[in-house]
Amino acid sequence: MAGMRVFYEDWQMECCGRPFAVGDEVAWPLVAVDPGERRDRYYGAEAWVENHGDRTRRTTGRVSAIELVRQEYVVHTDRRARARLDRALDPDAGSEGTVVLPSPYHWEAVPGAYALQTADNCPKWFDPDEPGPGPGPHRTHRTVGALITLEPTADGP
Template sequence: MAVRFLEGGGMALMRVFYEDWQMECCGKPFSVGQEVGWRLVAVDGKETGNGHWQGAEAWVENHGGPKHKTVGQVRAIDVVHQEYAAHHDPRADEPAVLADLKPGTVVIRGTGRALEPVPGARTLEPVDSCPKWFGDFEEEEQPPRKVPYRVRRAVGALVTLEVPDDPGGPGRRAARTR
């Protein structure tokens, strides 16, 4: 059972989405109760309806974003899982015709799998700590399987962050600065 602290005296709670690739590239894992400082970008009102942000009001940007960081205490973490319909490309099973190629020629081949998000098929898993790597959370139907088949992947973490309850303060201002 994941630890959750949802009562904050004189503090405001905000929901922040931390995408898997942002964590895997340049992120530092964190735990419930830990103080963090992140560059946050506000979720655009047009983006809230697509479900990608899971109701978050901001997302972590490790590759740019505001110059200042929002500092707050982590109160809850949920790993976000997305279900996908996986489509198989039969051309990936065909043998490559390499006889006519010069040595050193680069040949690029598809993986044979294309993933399409299943609308409304996201789930939240409460955890005590955010993982550094999300690949361990992938689940895939095993052969024999029908096409398309289902793949469930972790796509990030939805974090409840406690920040100072000051609408004009650095925490909220950072979330609204693009």
């Protein structure tokens, strides 16, 4: 049977996933990509891993390839929110308690602008890539997950 392409999002792995390597046998709850959905959302994959839904129906297979997906973004910085964050990170002696602030960054994926990096294994944690304090917009890349070639040994999604 030909390999199927599966997208494993970074947050799915970081939350509830277990790292794996090329050659490992895995059993994942997969969701088929809806043909009407944007194909670039899943980087050409036929299915994606969903660790937060029905976990009873799993697809078992052997991992034959792993590619980390590096998506390009344009990041816009809200200068006022960034200034509040800077003040919170450098509190004066009279400050009390924890301060919760929204991110000063708005990340906008550049459609079709991504690169695939061959890997021997999938990490548990992905780089958090912060764009920095300077005024934006900035262009940056971050690893958003892994595109896996899976050789199914049981029924697919």
